[in-house]
Amino acid sequence: MTDHLAESLSGKQKKLFLPYLTFGYPDVHTFLDLVRICRDQGADAIEIGIPHSDPVADGPVLQHASYQALQNGVTPRIVAETLGKAGLGVPLIAMTYGNIVYHYGVERFGRDFREAGFQGLIVADFPLEARPFLQPAAEDLSIIILASTNTSPERLAAIGKESRGFVYLVSGKGTTGNTHIETNHLPQMVNILRAHISIPLLIGFGVSSPDVARSVGLIADGVIVGTAIMKVIIDHHSEPDFRDQFSRMIGSFRNALDEISRR
């Protein structure tokens, strides 16, 4: 297939900013507003978390958001239908766990989510070896593979070769929002990966502030920010000026990355 996601991301002459939002948190209506704010504040794509009951790669913040979204009755079908109707005009990437996709039916998941405006799929508990399981969705969605700071150079090469859309480099060892970024180790890994890929290279996990985004952004093509954003939503969503606060926060990540883009 044509890697639409990689094409659209590679075409940008700036550092890439991908915010993550758990679908349906704090409720579907507010969630959709937040996606539009992210789009309007210059997000290059938006990662949409499809909640799972047992999110083993997630720290307490994303666990809470997933749990609450499930309590709100969110299902994969509702995610696809709602976003399909919303027509947001920004590339969407689904982030979830293997059993959600497996149970939905991999081929059907690819078809339904492409029709809903998704271009990519990240499965947090599917390493490179599990990639063949997602093949039935690969015609419809770019299957993004994660690399980690303890991934061997040989594996990095293989991951670079197999990943579509972009390569997702996890910044250190830990669950989402609970990661110690291995700043000393990352540049070397980026170099190894660069030798094998032409698609963008993004760093995620532990990008806790615009300052961190700026320093991590310097060594990659951009960053993914999840927990920092979800924490603001969890802590402040019931305040009257919440949407303004949220908009300013998203803007501050965008600005931090734009500063280094111009260098």
Add this chain to the structure above:
Amino acid sequence: MSLYGFMGEFGGRFVPEVLMYPLNELDEAYDHFSRDPEFQKELKYYLSQYAGRPSPLYYASRFTDSLGGARVYLKREDLNHTGSHKINNTLGQVLLAKKMGKKRIIAETGAGQHGVATATACALFDLECQVYMGAVDVERQKLNVFRMEVLGTEVIPVTSGSQTLKDAINEALRDWVRNVDHTHYVIGSVVGPDPYPRMVRDFQSVISREAKQQILETEGKLPDVVVACVGGGSNAMGIFHGFVPHREVRLIGVEAGGLGLDSGKHAASIERGSQGILHGSLSYILQDENGQISDTHSVAAGLDYPGVGPEHSSLFTSGRAEYVSVTDDQALEAFINLSLSERSGEK
């Protein structure tokens, strides 16, 4: 064994990338030490001199009479040190972790049997140990929490999800993701990503090695049927393993029927579940129509788990083993009947 750790159509390694390194490392170390006569000799020493193996195969004569059919033998794993079969696996894994140079052990526990067995092995081999246990289980299994603490283990209550065994495994996996470099995760059943299901099976297969020899000595032939309860399925895998090649021996796994299969409150993953991915492997699991993992129930805390080891799924689909379930009430009634009929001096 295929490349990605499948056992038939089940198993695999469905884990975050960061865990692929320690799983490969464990796979290689296990491959090496399982063929190392010195390691096997050392493990055998601790199994016999420390854990008290072999465990007896007891002919339950009165129970046999009261049933009026099969001659019933009980493989008394409850007589091992710490009171269950769990010690077979924890001695093996903790000894292996020690050889690998790991400094810290983590484990999950439901009823507390695996936690106590892990704490015991860590005390023996002098390794730091932390055990994750659902907050609900911490409350209902206080005595086992006390035993772990006496052995120098820190018990960490898990307050996420249903606060039981499944969530304790989630939390242990998250700990491992953070601390992969110096920590070994001792999984207590034949579940989890490869190599755990086969490694735990191998450590538990001492049960069937002994049982086979014992039954041949007393009966002069193999048993007609082998029966074992199945939660994750480690004691069942342990006693099935040596009999699998003998096709004339029926293997029957008994799942927890809880309040009845139609009540929705049970843990019968094979009988009422469907194929899916939980805790790193593809197997039969209990899940809803959207792939979310179901809450389970069993009067037996250790069976209260929404999945089953991948090798059981494989034995089920190939037809080599049969799986049935009994309810809480049926299990308690059988327990009382067995206790009454074997009580000395009465029939």
